[in-house]
Amino acid sequence: MTLRLAVAEIPETHLLELQDQLPPDETPRLMKLAVEPHSELVFNIVFKRQGKAVNTQGRVQVQLYIPCDRCLDSVAHEVDETFHLLLLPEEQLNHLGPETILSTQDLDTRYYDKGWLELGELLEEQTMLALPLKVLCSATCQGLCGNCGVNLNHAECRCSEPDFLDSPFAALQKLNNDD
Numbered sequence: 001m002t003l004r005l006a007v008a009e010i011p012e013t014h015l016l017e018l019q020d021q022l023p024p025d026e027t028p029r030l031m032k033l034a035v036e037p038h039s040e041l042v043f044n045i046v047f048k049r050q051g052k053a054v055n056t057q058g059r060v061q062v063q064l065y066i067p068c069d070r071c072l073d074s075v076a077h078e079v080d081e082t083f084h085l086l087l088l089p090e091e092q093l094n095h096l097g098p099e100t101i102l103s104t105q106d107l108d109t110r111y112y113d114k115g116w117l118e119l120g121e122l123l124e125e126q127t128m129l130a131l132p133l134k135v136l137c138s139a140t141c142q143g144l145c146g147n148c149g150v151n152l153n154h155a156e157c158r159c160s161e162p163d164f165l166d167s168p169f170a171a172l173q174k175l176n177n178d179d
């Protein structure tokens, strides 16, 4: 069950405002990208329709847990983003007149299919656009050992030890220890 709205339900005479929350199971793409269950996605959208063109202004808020780029630990990330989109019917994609191009050049444009606005997908997309390209649990994150995969923030890795034992210095150290 995803959130959708029929374009015909938006009155042309006045603004339509929607405010609601989506539970995590209605935002499956966010669920896939997160490492822990996320909060409800809180949104409000104001729709203004003129013929088949729908102007939308909205805000999306959700707390996501995404993996750290280096160590894969979960990092809490708060999304609070406003957006402004022009939604046009898909059939206009193929023959944009000069007047449409003029009116859309300042706005992000999306295309809807068969008279329905897929609001769940739109809100997921806006959330994903708001995520940083690189997320780190901390600026000093040590990451994972490339050899054994241990999280070097939580544990010490012993990968370098066998190399040390095989080296000539290890033999020297052994002599010293025997003294």
Ligand SMILES: [Zn+2]
Pocket (backbone or CB within 6 Å): 068, 069, 070, 071, 072, 073, 136, 137, 138, 141, 142, 143
């Ligand atoms: Zn990390």
Ligand SMILES: [Zn+2]
Pocket (backbone or CB within 6 Å): 145, 146, 147, 148, 149, 150, 157, 158, 159, 160
């Ligand atoms: Zn290691």
